[in-house]
Amino acid sequence: MPAAAKTAAKKATSKTAQDYTAHHLQVLEGLEAVRKRPGMYIGTTDSRGLMHCLWEIIDNAVDEALGGHGDRIEVILHRDGSVEVRDQARGIPVDIEPRTGLTGVEVVFTKLHAGGKFGGGSYTASGGLHGVGASVVNALSSRLDVEVDRAGKTYAMSFRRGEPGVFSDVAGSAGEKDPDHEFTAYEKGSELAVVGKARRGATGTRIRYWADPHIFPTESGFDYDALVARARQTSFLVPGLTLVIRDERRVPGTPGADGPVEEVFSHDGGITEFVEFLAPDPSVTDVWRLQGSGTFTETVPVLDASGHMTPTEVERECGVDIALRWGTGYDTTVRSFVNIISTPKGGTHLAGFEASLLKVFRKQLEANARKLKVGSDKVDKDDVLAGLTAVVTVRLAEPQFEGQTKEVLGTVAVRSIVSRVVERELTERISSPRRGEKQQATALLEKVVAEMKSRISARLHKETQRRKNALESSSLPPKLRDCRSNGTEGTELFIVEGDSAMGTAKEARNSEFQALLPIRGKILNVQKAAVGDMLKNAECASIIQVIGAGSGRGFDLDSARYGKVIIMTDADVDGAHIRTLLLTLFFTHMRPLVEAGRVYAAVPPLHRIEVVGAGSKKNELIYTYSEAELRKTLASLEKRGKTVKSPIQRYKGLGEMDADQLAETTMDPAQRTLRRVTLDDVAAVAEVFELLMGKDVEPRREFIVASADALDRERIDA
Known part of the structure; x- marks a missing residue:
């Protein structure tokens, strides 16, 4: 490069560096960050993200039910595209939060990382942890209305894209609501309005919101089947809780296409009943329940009285509750949960569960090797998991998740606790002297050994069998x-x-x-x-x-x-x-x-019709594949004045055809019909x-x- 060009390039680079100053940095405050980068909080902005917002609101109500507050949650999909969640829990606090000077309702819906799940004693174990669920939903909604029943009064507040204010239809009033109504934001101070009286002793929260079309594509919609599946799942995980799903949208292809439809879910059997529902095959064992707990310590920042975060060593308790059974099939169905939140990608609790399963079965097979004819082979994880249906749940305060979507549990200590509980409880089941349980344990061990032998056999097939050619002999069956x-x-x-x-x-x-x-x-x-x-x-x-x-x-x-x-x-x-x-x-x-x-x-074919040719023409052969087709063909031939040679041949088997007929009708790719x-x-x-x-x-x-x-x-x- 010429010297003049190098000098010009150096000056340009220097100028660019000088132009990039702190003034070019953007600081997004409050809910602006959520609207700018929604994927960071809800994963995607398609239907999955839309459903994730709904889960955040539902899970808040479920957390209340877990704490013994309220036993009924209703979810309504309205025709105008909004969704409403109602509960009969304690209701969001309506008094003033001292540090912000705002009501509890406004804090929950406008402040990130705010709520009752940061160790304040309101929740010992909950699905919500990060304090961003309700505020994120609010930020991504073109309108959100909340009503709270507490102390004999009904309080109400409305928000537009996260900003509190008043819509012209007046929040809390009856009649049609719409995010396109005129909106007036609060300027001097927010107001949590009292809009009515609540029944004596009645408490609860009603949240209705319209997802913002600026964030979510117009083709995104609430998945009714996913909502029903989640409601059913939650009713298993929280025995005694009733969940009502009502769809008023009249969406074609859904159960509510012809009118409003409502489904109610309530299961008192808990995760035992959940396993029976999930199991796809006949049982080898009954549903076994493995329960226990353990403690661990961890250092976490705790908010002290002066408002500072101080590292503090706290003792946690982790409760383990697992239901499992083995069936005759080889598919594995394992669902894992932390405080009723599904962890589809597993985590430390699932790792502890699987590791302990393998350890227990290896010990049992070693102890019964002669009886079960195990030989020198070792069972592996897939052999044990074959035919297993299990629900693995753990409950603990402030679990560590990977991200807001909470798909993977990261709390390290949970692995060893789950492992110890499974090893102790499952060993007791398998080695039980009771007649019924002993028979089931024997059948289970035989199944695991059969899976192991099947796997080894398949591996040997893969290693030793090759398509024969001129240079190698074949060990394939001689009848092939x-x-x-x-x-x-x-x-x-x-x-x-x-x-x-x-x-x-x-x-x-x-x-x-x-x-x-x-x-x-x-x-x-x-x-x-x-x-x-x-x-x-x-x-x-x-x-x-x-x-x-x-x-x-x-x-x-x-x-x-x-x-x-x-x-x-x-x-x-x-x-x-x-x-x-x-x-x-x-x-x-x-x-x-x-x-x-x-x-x-x-x-x-089932029949062969031989149509007599006119004069010296060769007879035509027609094949039919059912009695109905035969009748239709004969009627057509009769109508056209064709003569059919009798008797019509009916094939009782493939062996009755000659080679040409079999090739023409069934084997020749150019003429045959195959059903995939x-x-x-x-x-x-x-x-x-x-x-x-x-x-x-x-x-x-x-x-x-x-x-x-x-x-x-x-x-x-x-």
Whole structure:
């Protein structure tokens, strides 16, 4: 660079540095910071952030209920887009807070880091900790109205984007309210108006707010399903609390589309009932309750009488309450909470819980190694968590969270306390001499060992099985007729019902990319069977071995040897049953394959119609796939004056077709029809499989009786 250019650049840099002074720094005070950077306080400004604001208000009411104040909370979604939360708790304080000279109501809604949850004795354990919830919601609302019942009076105050004042419709008055009404901000001093009389002894708070469209996109809306799920969850966590959700919006696609709808949630069974609600599978154990507590010390800044923050060592108590049960499946459902606030990303309490579970089971399996035939293998966390449904709750004052959204608990001491409680209580359960509990403990340990063996088996499959080629031998089942292609892309595995169909299919397939695996009759119903029994079953083991991706938690989709797995069974009742048994195996033990859309059902024809050709024309073949389609086709042919050769062939099985017919109708990608098996709602699908294929007979019998009238009797293959 020339010297002149260097000098100019240096001067420009120097000038820029001189121009950047303290005057360029912005200091955002009060609620301005919230409106400038809302994501810092509520995560996002889409529907999730909108819901987070609502949780902040609801959780304040729940904290009161946790303290024994009020047993009913109502949430109303109004048609004008506002939401209202009502409680029957103590009511927000209305007297003057001495340091600010403002009423308690105004402090709560306009000052960040203000409230009754900083160790003042009002709350021993609460979900609100940072004192910003109500004020953040207020800052992000185009209008917020609050009414408080205390001492026989009803007090009211309104805010516009966090600023107190009066709307022209007068806060506290009846009739339609609207954030677009004329607003007059207080100038000299705020006023907490008395707008009516409250019933004698009645206390409570009513908060109604309109989310600011300047902050939240117009397409954002309150999620009714999420609100109902949160209300149900909270009613489990706070036994005796009633939550009412009322939707008056008439939003299409919601339960309230045709008019106001109201749901009430109240559960006295607590987290035991919560676990029973969450459990997706038949039980191996009853719901076990593990309870205990522990203490720890920590140094925290405490506000002294002179208003200064002084580091003080305080002793905390952490209460642990866990409900858990194991089921026959391998999915894990664990919900964790701190003071009824959900921690979806876990934290120290969940880490202590999982570590202790593994420790307890390793000790128990070591003590019963000979009886359970454990061998030298070691159980790991996934083996223990398979089929577990648990609710882990801890309660403590001032827990340390990561951020305002409170998704992760960070208080280190909680881990060891939870771990000790779980180890003591769970060991006592598993080693209990009582007959019922002893049987359950034995069944549980056998299940964990079976999961361990399944995982090891899957790992061995992954390590040792490769698609055979000219240079390596195959350890795959001898009945497999593999394809020549070495890649996964475009390859297909047909699971074929019966040896007769297999013979025809061998001639009908394209051996370049289509593989065949025959199965004999009806495979094991894996919904009822233990994992060990499933692995011992020859047909199930062959299918798992041929697909080559393992099973259960060890299933590795990337290791699957075929791009498509196609179930090809006869078009009769037995064929449908076999297809259902195979789908049960895939859903229960190889679910990622189904979720990836790689499982299909072939659609073979039920009839073959031979239409006589006019003169020297060749006869035309038409295939139909149901009785209704056959009748419709015959009527159409008759109307067109076509002659049909009798008798019409009805296929009882795939083996009745010749190779050309099977290829044309069922196996040739250019002409066949396949039904892709999909999972839109995993919970609903699991419920159906348990109803139709599970151990419990009575619900299935009731389903059959109730559905008998809807059955098309002509579809019965008698």
